Every structure is written in C-alpha cells, then in structure tokens.
Amino acid sequence: MTTGQDAGDNPMYEPRYQEIATFMRAPFQPDLEGVDIAMYGVAYDGGVTNRPGARHGPREIRNQSSLMRAINHATKVNPFDGRVVADVGDVRFSQIYDNAAVNADIEAFVRRIVDAGAIPLAAGGDHSITYPIFRALATPAEPIGMIHIDAHTDTWGPFRGEKFHHGSPFRLACDEGLLDPHRTIQIGIRGAQNWADGWDYSAEQGMRVVFIEEFEEMGVQAVVEEARKVVGDGPTYISFDVDGIDPVYTPGTGTPEVGGITTREALRMLRGFGGLNLIGGDVVEVSPPFDPTGNTALVGATLMYEILCLLAQ
Ligand SMILES: [Mn+2]
Structure with a gap:
C-alpha cells in the first residue's frame, strides 16, 4: 500500500504543482509500448463556425489535469x-490549413493507437476532430454507437461550402456508415438555430435526441437508463462537448448556449455509464482564450478523468 509518505519515484505522487504537465500526470509515452489507455491531444480548431481557440485546449487541459x-x-x-495509462502526445499535422489533410493525420494517429491495442481518449480541439477518430475506430461493416453530450447535434450539412466543420462530424460519420444512428443518443441539445436541418437529420436517421427540457423532466437517472438502453452491449464511444454544460461552468468554449447541464449532473451521468462496451472517448471545445479563470479547462480535465475511469472498467 503506497501512502503519501512513501510514494517512491512515481511522478504521479509528487506534489501536484511539480513535474511536466502531462494528462493526469501520467507518464509521457509516445511510442505506445505496452499502453492500455492512450490519452492524446488534438490541437485543432480549423472547424469552428464561431469563436476559435480550442487548438489551445489540450495544453490547458493538461495543465488543469494536474489537479x-x-x-x-x-x-x-x-x-x-x-493498467498502463499514458499521455501519448498530440497529433502531428502535416498541414494545418486544410481540413481534409488534418482529418487524415488524426485518423492515422488514432489508427496507430488502436493497432497498438490501446483505447484512445482525446482532448480537443473543436468537435470536427471526432469524425476522423471514428474513421479509425469503425467501418461500415462494424459501425459504433455513441453517447454524445452537447448543446448541438453536430449533424449539420456543409457550412459555406465546407463539409468538414465542428457542426457536422456525426452527419459525416452516419452518412459513411461508421456511426449507427439507432445506437446513438444525443443529450443536452438546446439553443436556437437559423436552420433546422441538423435536428431534422438526427430525427430522420433515428438517433435518440434528448433536448435539455426533456433532460430536466426525466432527471439524470432516467437519462442514464435511456442511454444504456439505446447503446446496448455493442461498441460505444463517448463524445463530450463542454458546451453541453451550462456556460456558468464552462464559459471558455466556441459556441456557448445558456440553460445547460450542471457539472454535478454531468459527473453523475458519466458515472452511470460504467460497464458499457466503451471503445474510446473525447472531451472537446475547451477554448482557453475565452476561459480567463481556467475553470472550463478544469471541468474538461475532470470530465476526461471520469471518462478515463469508465474506459478502465
Ligand atoms: Mn459539439
């Protein structure tokens, strides 16, 4: 039994303000050797439709995750x-002004993690990063299910001529047969839109969409049970956009929507997903330039820790 008095040489047990700020103060291991759960950063925000800054998310989540x-x-x-939990670094980009090239780099990076036998856990980045992650995790022959917490369904069509953006990852994944819409639940959806095609797409495809009003009516426990019913025993991914949380807790994000989920509800909800067949997860849309107190990154790091606990079960 290790205690605070005899922690030996493990940096995780050093005082938490010391050492290099890797995710959760886990060892930095980009070679993936023997890694069971690989935490990685995707420092990209070229897919935002409004406020930028999520490219700075991984570094600030690492910093706050020291807590x-x-x-x-x-x-x-x-x-x-x-089990071996490691920080395996950030996706390296061959180009940063070309969304398609960025997607290919993300897909290749995640494929390496999967091929090494590790479970991937990402810190974004804007939400566009989840589509190339799915390309590495799923095929049309073996689509995956998803628990998606967000203010937006992210099933919109092209925006100003670009189909790769942070409002479209799950439409792209669904159109390509990577995401099974009947094993998808979207939780916390809210906020006015200028067009309804994203909401319509989710409904037409058969995704279970829990708008925030229904979330409030049902309560956390019933939402957890509904999500478990929707995704079942099959392979499932958890994607957590911090804008699903109310901006009083997470103001540092690209497209904040008031009237959201509380942090306490979010933690309770995540803890209800233990024992599912989880194959990966991400926390996205932390934008440090809009996060003067650092609290959004702290919430992001905490959500990432809770998802890590689920992946370890
Ligand atoms: Mn999103």
Whole structure:
C-alpha cells in the first residue's frame, strides 16, 4: 500500500504543482509500448463556425489535469491500478490549413493507437476532430454507437461550402456508415438555430435526441437508463462537448448556449455509464482564450478523468 509518505519515484505522487504537465500526470509515452489507455491531444480548431481557440485546449487541459488524483471517490475506480495509462502526445499535422489533410493525420494517429491495442481518449480541439477518430475506430461493416453530450447535434450539412466543420462530424460519420444512428443518443441539445436541418437529420436517421427540457423532466437517472438502453452491449464511444454544460461552468468554449447541464449532473451521468462496451472517448471545445479563470479547462480535465475511469472498467 503506497501512502503519501512513501510514494517512491512515481511522478504521479509528487506534489501536484511539480513535474511536466502531462494528462493526469501520467507518464509521457509516445511510442505506445505496452499502453492500455492512450490519452492524446488534438490541437485543432480549423472547424469552428464561431469563436476559435480550442487548438489551445489540450495544453490547458493538461495543465488543469494536474489537479486530478487517482481514486474516484464515487465509484472507487482507480484507473491507473493494474493498467498502463499514458499521455501519448498530440497529433502531428502535416498541414494545418486544410481540413481534409488534418482529418487524415488524426485518423492515422488514432489508427496507430488502436493497432497498438490501446483505447484512445482525446482532448480537443473543436468537435470536427471526432469524425476522423471514428474513421479509425469503425467501418461500415462494424459501425459504433455513441453517447454524445452537447448543446448541438453536430449533424449539420456543409457550412459555406465546407463539409468538414465542428457542426457536422456525426452527419459525416452516419452518412459513411461508421456511426449507427439507432445506437446513438444525443443529450443536452438546446439553443436556437437559423436552420433546422441538423435536428431534422438526427430525427430522420433515428438517433435518440434528448433536448435539455426533456433532460430536466426525466432527471439524470432516467437519462442514464435511456442511454444504456439505446447503446446496448455493442461498441460505444463517448463524445463530450463542454458546451453541453451550462456556460456558468464552462464559459471558455466556441459556441456557448445558456440553460445547460450542471457539472454535478454531468459527473453523475458519466458515472452511470460504467460497464458499457466503451471503445474510446473525447472531451472537446475547451477554448482557453475565452476561459480567463481556467475553470472550463478544469471541468474538461475532470470530465476526461471520469471518462478515463469508465474506459478502465
Ligand atoms: Mn459539439
């Protein structure tokens, strides 16, 4: 039993303001050797339709994640116990002004993680990054399910002639047969739109969309049960856009929408997803330039830790 008095040489047990700020203070291991869960950054925000800055998300989430500890007080899971959890670095981009080229780099990076036998856990980046992640995780023959927490369905069509943007990843993934719409639940949706085609697309494809009003009416426990029913036993991905949370907690994001999920509801909800067949996850849309107190990045790091605990189960 390691205690605070005899922690040995493990940097995770050093005082938390020390050492290099990797995700959760896990070892930095870009070679992926023996890694079970690979945390990585996708420092890209070329897909935003409004306020930029999410390219700075991974670094600031790393910084705030120094505040995380090992044992989850609610579930008693210690994700570091008996498995290798590592920070494997950021996706390297061959080009940064070409969304299609960026997508190819993200896909190749995640494919390397999967081929090494590790489960990928990303810090974005804007939400456009999840589409190339899905290209590495799924095929039309073996589509995946998804639990998606967000203010927006992100199933919109092209924006000003560009189909790769942060409002479209799940339409692209669904059109390509990578995402099974009948095993998809979108939670926390809200905010006025100028066109309804994203909402319509999700409904037409058969995705389960829980608008924030229904979320409030149902309560967290019923939403958890609904999500578990929708995704079932099949391979499932968790994608958490911090704009699903109310901007009083997460103001530092590209497209904030008031009237959202509280951080306490979000943590309770995530803890309800233990034991599902989870194949990866991400936390996206933390935009440090709009986050003067650092709290959005702290929330992002905490959500990432909770998803890490789920992936470890
Ligand atoms: Mn989103």
